[in-house]
Each structure stands twice: as C-alpha cells, then as structure tokens.
Amino acid sequence: MTKPLVVFPDVQSAGAGVLRAALAGRSEPYVVGATVGTRVPETPDLPYVMVRKDTDAPHPSMANARCTLRVTVWHADADQAHDLAMLCQGLLLVHSGPVMRGCRPATGPLPAVDDVSGIDLSTCTVLANVRPTVLAPQ
Structure with missing residues (x-):
C-alpha cells in the first residue's frame, strides 16, 4: 500500500484572506481604512495589518x-x-474553513514601536491547525 501524497496549503495567505474579508464588514472606528497584507510595509498606510507565518510543525501522520x-x-x-x-486575533479564533480548521490564542496583543518609522504597533499570535491537501498520484 502506498502512502498518499500530502501537502499543506499556504496558511499565511489564508490568514490574510480571512482577516481581509472579516475586517471589510466591521464598523469599529479603529478598523476604518485597514488594509491587510503579508509583507512588512516601507511606509504603511494606517491602519495596516500584516499576517506572517512564524513556524509550522506537521504532525507525523501528516493529518494536521x-x-x-x-x-x-x-x-x-x-x-x-x-x-x-x-x-484580528478574535476573528482568527472564531474562523474555521478549508485551510485553517481552527485557531487557539498564543500571545498578545503586545505593544511596540516600529524601529524604522516610529509608528505605534501591536502584535499577537495564534496557533492555527491546518488541513492537509491530498494530491492525486501521477
């Protein structure tokens, strides 16, 4: 019996997509005009939300x-x-979809100041469980 070929989708892109869609419908004053991306901005248009993958660890079974x-x-x-x-952390925690089956809180939000621009920022992390994709054999 051969093992299935399993890969994991781009969770960084998926997380940014989740926040982009969820923030678009929000009315809180601090959300107005927010843009979401996956790259560090040179000079961000405020407010700016960046989503980055820090670590990943597939389960040995490759099921998650x-x-x-x-x-x-x-x-x-x-x-x-x-x-x-x-x-943003809360929106990720309540999300379940085709890439991320669920998230748990990890750290933050923690305040900081951008070293380059001097702009106030805050950062948080979540632990996302990512669904595998089984590829067809060729």
Missing part, C-alpha cells in the same frame, strides 16, 4: 499541521493598534 501566525498592526496610536490586533 500546527502553525504559528503572527499578526502585526501598525496604527495611529497604541490604543487603536491594540484594539485592532485584539479584534
């Missing part, structure tokens, strides 16, 4: 991968950065 997603929010002030980071 546990990935750490880091959400960093640049905003006009520390309070709004915190509030938007907290909302």
Whole structure:
C-alpha cells in the first residue's frame, strides 16, 4: 500500500484572506481604512495589518499541521493598534474553513514601536491547525 501524497496549503495567505474579508464588514472606528497584507510595509498606510507565518510543525501522520501566525498592526496610536490586533486575533479564533480548521490564542496583543518609522504597533499570535491537501498520484 502506498502512502498518499500530502501537502499543506499556504496558511499565511489564508490568514490574510480571512482577516481581509472579516475586517471589510466591521464598523469599529479603529478598523476604518485597514488594509491587510503579508509583507512588512516601507511606509504603511494606517491602519495596516500584516499576517506572517512564524513556524509550522506537521504532525507525523501528516493529518494536521500546527502553525504559528503572527499578526502585526501598525496604527495611529497604541490604543487603536491594540484594539485592532485584539479584534484580528478574535476573528482568527472564531474562523474555521478549508485551510485553517481552527485557531487557539498564543500571545498578545503586545505593544511596540516600529524601529524604522516610529509608528505605534501591536502584535499577537495564534496557533492555527491546518488541513492537509491530498494530491492525486501521477
């Protein structure tokens, strides 16, 4: 019996997509105008939300991968950065879909200041359980 060929989808892109869609429908003042991406901005248009994959660890059975997603929010002030980071974390925690089957809280939100721009930011992490994709044999 041969083993199935299993790969894991791009959880970083999926996380950004989840937040992009979820934030578009929000009315909180600190969300207005927020953009979501996966790259560190040179000079971010505020507010800016970045989603990055920090780690991943597939289960030995290849039936699941546990990935750490880091959400960093640049905003006009520390309070709004915190509030938007907290909302992003919450939105990821309630999400279940074709790539991420669920998330658990890990750290944050934690306040900081961007070393380059001096802009207030806040960062948090979640542990995402990622569904595998079984590829057809060729």
